[in-house]
Amino acid sequence: MMQDHLVVSDDSNHPANMVCSLSRQFYEKEWCVGTGGSIAIRDEETGFCYLAPSGVQKELLKPQDLFVLDGNSKEQDVYLRKPAGLKLSDCTPIFQMLFQNFNAGAIIHTHSPNAVLTSLLYDDVFEISHIEQIKALPSERVNAETGKPVNLLFEDTLKIPIIDNQNFEYELTDGLQEMCQKWPHGCAVLVRRHGIFVWGPSITKAKIYNESIDYLLGLAIKMHQLGIPTVKKN
Ligand SMILES: [Zn+2]
Structure with a gap:
């Protein structure tokens, strides 16, 4: 089950669209080149966390490429959406730690x-x-x-x-x-x-x-x- 409804939205401020548009901006600033760097956003209303995958060039990232983690779950690694054929970013444990222990609403990692x-x-x-x-x-x-x-x-x-x-x-x-x-x-x-x-x-x-x-x-x-x-x- 791809659960595309979690990431497909006409609203440019939807977290899945924000991860993609900011990734493009950061690629253009040379902060995220050659698949380096990553962005993760926690939706304030739902508590769902939107994570960019590993290995996709930031300027080509699409909402359908994103992983969605249930940020409300007490357990780690409860995914509401895993895109087929893609891997989680190596930064994921860092993002989870900042979301869970330090109340982060969004994390930006650049090179x-x-x-x-x-x-x-x-x-x-x-x-x-x-x-x-x-x-x-x-x-x-x-x-x-x-x-x-x-x-x-x-x-x-x-x-x-x-x-x-x-x-x-x-x-x-x-x-x-x-x-x-x-x-x-x-x-x-x-x-x-x-x-x-x-x-x-x-x-x-x-x-x-x-x-x-x-x-x-x-x-x-x-x-x-x-x-x-x-x-x-x-
Ligand atoms: Zn890095």
Whole structure:
């Protein structure tokens, strides 16, 4: 049973359509080339998680290629839809961990050149301060009335932990989980010589975080080339 009704929709904001349209955009930005990278979205209403398969070029991805995981199930690996002839992405255990343990609504994984280069310029943590764009990213502070996280301010420092790469993507799951526990308000982890994982409560937020971080990583590389420190003292 292919359960196509779970992925076929005229609504451009349907998670299955969003996974495909963003994959094309990210391919064009060279964040997801040659089948690298992946996007997963959890539908806020149904709790179903839409996952891109392994081995399909991102610019050619169709809604019918997507796996649908039941995000409401207490058990792992309850699939409502498995496309014939396709394999799950190697990132799937990482996505499941972020959906289940850290309440992610969407996860973006790219092999962005800016992420790979930055991971070679910093040891354990990437840091940048006093750049307007960091205001697009969440801080450790919460709004006293709503309890929701508030974003960084211009003079704050954005910090993103860096973990070392492994031979297989699923082997990154434990390292990523450890960083999420250590940085509970974080929204990203860099993987050295590999790329970045970015997540948020919704795909809209995750996309804003991912674009803003990539812009900041690109600036940091140029600042490094010009001998300008990325964290401004005073
Ligand atoms: Zn990857």
